[in-house]
Amino acid sequence: MNLSIPSYVAGPFFLIILFALCVFLVVGIKTVVNVVRTQFKKPEPEKEQKPAPPKRGRPRTGKPKTVRSIEIDPEQVDRIYVRKTG
Secondary structure (H helix, E strand, O other), rough: OOOOOOOOHHHHHHHHHHHHHHHHHHHHHHHHHHHHHHHHOOOOOOOOOOOOOOOOOOOOOOOOOOOOOOOOOOOOOOOOOOOOOO
16 A cells, blocks of 8 residues: 655644644643642641731822923033933
8 A cells, every 4th residue: 555645745734733732732731730739739727817007108299390491690600510310
């Protein structure tokens, strides 16, 4: 029995079969791991929840607005120092 399948048909066919096999394998292993985790999970003791203390501190203030332009009187000022921020 000599079956001759052209490679342009066999290539995509085997690619689809191998992809489906990998998907089923991964989904199966993930399912088994999840079942084993839930079966052997230790029960956590319930803890009493204390009410959260009220927050202390300064009330939030808005950001100071940036100054876009300034006026300088050259007769009053000898030098100007500029500090880069941000």
